[in-house]
Amino acid sequence: MLDAQQLDLLTQLIQLDTVGGHEDRTATFLDDYLTQHHIRHQLLAVEPGRHNVVAEIGPTEGPVFALEGHQDVVALGDQNKWHHDPLGAEIIDQRMYGRGTSDMKAGLTAEILTMITLANDPDFHGRVRLLATVGEESSSTNHMQGAQYFAQHGYVDDVTALVTAEPSSVPVDWLKQTPPANPLRFSEEQIQALLPQNHAAEQFVLNFAHKGSLTYAVQAKGKAAHSSTPELGLNAIDALMTYYQQQTAYFQTLTAANPVLGRTIPVVTKFTGGQQLNSVPSQAELFMKVRTVPEVPNEDILAHLNDLIQAQNALGGCQLTLNLLGDKLPVASDPNDKLIQILREVGEHHLQQHLPIGGSAAGTDASELIRANPQMAVTVFGPGNMTAHQIDEYVELPIYEQFIAIFEETIRRYFK
Numbered sequence: 001m002l003d004a005q006q007l008d009l010l011t012q013l014i015q016l017d018t019v020g021g022h023e024d025r026t027a028t029f030l031d032d033y034l035t036q037h038h039i040r041h042q043l044l045a046v047e048p049g050r051h052n053v054v055a056e057i058g059p060t061e062g063p064v065f066a067l068e069g070h071q072d073v074v075a076l077g078d079q080n081k082w083h084h085d086p087l088g089a090e091i092i093d094q095r096m097y098g099r100g101t102s103d104m105k106a107g108l109t110a111e112i113l114t115m116i117t118l119a120n121d122p123d124f125h126g127r128v129r130l131l132a133t134v135g136e137e138s139s140s141t142n143h144m145q146g147a148q149y150f151a152q153h154g155y156v157d158d159v160t161a162l163v164t165a166e167p168s169s170v171p172v173d174w175l176k177q178t179p180p181a182n183p184l185r186f187s188e189e190q191i192q193a194l195l196p197q198n199h200a201a202e203q204f205v206l207n208f209a210h211k212g213s214l215t216y217a218v219q220a221k222g223k224a225a226h227s228s229t230p231e232l233g234l235n236a237i238d239a240l241m242t243y244y245q246q247q248t249a250y251f252q253t254l255t256a257a258n259p260v261l262g263r264t265i266p267v268v269t270k271f272t273g274g275q276q277l278n279s280v281p282s283q284a285e286l287f288m289k290v291r292t293v294p295e296v297p298n299e300d301i302l303a304h305l306n307d308l309i310q311a312q313n314a315l316g317g318c319q320l321t322l323n324l325l326g327d328k329l330p331v332a333s334d335p336n337d338k339l340i341q342i343l344r345e346v347g348e349h350h351l352q353q354h355l356p357i358g359g360s361a362a363g364t365d366a367s368e369l370i371r372a373n374p375q376m377a378v379t380v381f382g383p384g385n386m387t388a389h390q391i392d393e394y395v396e397l398p399i400y401e402q403f404i405a406i407f408e409e410t411i412r413r414y415f416k
Contacts, residue, residue: 001401002397002400002401005113006109006113006400006401006404007397009033009109009112009113010089010096010101010105010106010109010395010400011089011096012029013026013029013100013105013108013109014087014088014089014096014098014099014100014101014105015087015088015089015098016029016087017076017087018071018072018073018100019072019073019074019075019076019099019138020072020073020074020075020135020137020138021049021050021072021138022072023050023051023071023072023134023135023146024049024050024051026053026071026132027043027051027052027053027071027132027134030053030055030112030132031043031053033112034053034055034112037116037119038119039055039056039057039115039116039119040055040056040057041053041054041055041056041130042054042055044149044153046134046135046145046146046149047134047135047145050134050135050145050146051134052131052132052133052134052146052149052150053071053130053132054129054130054131054132054150054155055112055115055129055130055132056127056128056129056130057115057118057119057127057128058118058124058125058126058127058128059125059127060127061127062127062158063127063158063159063160063161064127064128064129064158064159064160064161065126065127065128065129065159065160065161065163065411065414065415066128066129066130066131066156066159066161066162066163066376067111067114067115067128067129067130067131067163067165067407068111068130068131068132068133068147068162068163068164068165068365068366068369069104069107069108069111069131069132069133069164069165069166069382070104070108070132070133070134070135070136070137070146070365071108071132071133071134071146072134072135072136072137072138073099073100073103073105073137074099074103074137074138074389076099077391078391081391082391082392083097083391083392084097084098084392084394085097085098086098086099086393087099089101091397094396094397094398095394095395095396095397096394096395096397096400097392097393097394098393098394099393100393101384101393101394101395102167102383102384102385102386102387102388102393102394102395103137103166103167103384103388103389103393104165104166104167104382104384104388106165106167106382106383106384106395106400106403107164107165107166107167107382107383107384107403108132108165109400110165110382110383110400110403110404110407111130111163111165111407112130113404114128114404114407114408114411115128115130117404117408118408118411118412124412124415125415126411126412126414126415128411129155129159131147131150131155131156131369132146133145133146133147133149133150133365134146135147136364136365142325142326143326144328144365144367144368146365147365147366147367147368147369148368150368150369150372151368151369151371151372151373152372154372156369156372156373156376157372157373159373159376160376160377161337161338161339161376161377161414162366162369162376162377162378162379163339163343163379163380163381163382163407163410164364164365164366164378164379164380164381164382165381165382165383165403165407166364166380166381166382166384167382167383167384167385167386167388168204168205168206168207168380168381168382168383168384169184169202169203169204169205169383169384169385169386169399170182170183170184170202170203170385170386171201171202171203171385171386171387172195172198172200172201172202172203173201174386175191175194175195175203176195183386184203184205184386186203186356190356193354194353194354194356197353197354198352198353198354199352199353200351200352200353200398200399201396201398201399202385202396202399203353204347204351204353204355204381205355205356205357205358205360206340206343206344206347206355206356206357206358206379206381207357207358207359207360207379207380207381208260208332208333208334208335208337208340208357208358208359208377208378208379208380209258209260209261209330209331209332209333209358209359209360210261210330210331210359210360210361210362210363210364210366210367210380211261211265211291211292211293211330211359211360211361211362211363212291212292212293212298212328212329212330212331212363212367213289213290213291213292213326213327213328213363213367214288214289214290214292214298214301214302214324214326214327214328215287215288215289215290215324215325215326215327216287216288216290216302216305216322216323216324216325216326217285217286217287217288217322217323217325218240218243218247218285218286218288218305218309218320218321218322218323219283219284219285219286219320219321219323220236220237220239220240220243220273220283220284220285220318220319220320221236221282221283221318221319221320221321222234222235222236222239222280222281222282222283222284222317222318223280223282224275224279224280224281224282225279225280226278226279226280227277227278227279227280230280232280233279233280233282234280234282234317234318235280235281235318236273236274236281236282236283236284236318237273237274237281237284238318239284239312239317239318239320240273240284240285240286240318240320242312243286243308243309243312243320244268244286246308246312247266247288247305247308248266250304250305250308251264251266251290254296254301256293256295256296257293257295258293258294258295258330258332258359260332260358260359261293261294261330261332261359261361262293263293264290264291264292264293264296264301265290265291265361266288266289266290266291267288267289267290267291268286268287268288269287269288269289270285270286270287271284271285271286271287272284272285273285291361292329292330293330294330294332298327298328298329298330302322302324302327305322306322309321309322328363328367328368329367329368329370329371330367331364331366331367331370331378331380332359333377333378333379334377335357337377338377338414339377339379339410339414340357340377340379342410342413342414343379343381343406343410344357346406346409346410346413347381347406350402350403350405350406350409351399351402351406360380364380366378366380382403383395383396383399383400383402383403
């Protein structure tokens, strides 16, 4: 059963409205909380009113085991559709409901409590660092500013193992549906093999890899004219569609696949253009999100896209420009690394299930952190499920409790 400290800390964090831009409500709270528990820490200004939190226990030299998580949450959405107060931390049948319960305040709380437990053990001598970031969920362009700050200021240079405690499961009930609700993309054979071995409410995956991403906009500038005399103008939508066809043909050539993450996946996410119904459009803009893999480097994709634009611009007519909005690296650690092997064994014991190891299509702060230290082992593994970002988001409290034990035992074994 959860003790009072475990329940109270999670409850208080869920009750803080930390939708992106308001992370200081968490940072200020943690400043007081970590002070009370005599954990050395700092608040680091990333942007006005937005502070990362870094905390550390153990010696001041030697390899570091890092626990990472973000402080912000996504918007609450239409609160009239919630059956539970999104800031209420309401508990029903051992589930706590609220925004951020799964993504990822339960994970962050489990990390903090793990550090406090280890700090109070005179026989533990490992060096453990907490990295709590801003801006993971909440910025339309160049997000993950908190992770960028940590990477640029040396906070991961000495890290050998990193756990980012993002939600990593799907409810078992979802997999038992016909057809199954299956956001983790288990095969039918996997589902049939996993369910008999699972004695928990959720099925987890231990991720040692995830895709990167490119987010960009391509803008075409033309010349307006009356629609009855289109020859007097330059149609920006036509020009952008020409580029789009060339871009599509290029992406179809990217057949290299990662054994865990699969292929590069491009998605058009937004298209705007034109001013009014009887005019040749003088501008148009295409927005893209490309999920990337190590086999096709982000910089190679960008270089080719810019070549396409330069070639089209050289023909005259509308002029195109590419505006890069986000460049996040794919993450791929060695599945045989000590961190992942220990975490898998400990996780299977506490969660009472077989724990597949694999990769995720979604990104995390690790995309920025590995820029500074590509050699550290990274895993994405934490309490929480695929109700993240949804109405009535929740976390299973027994699983949250198990992750506190998982993190503590893993770290102890890592430093033996």
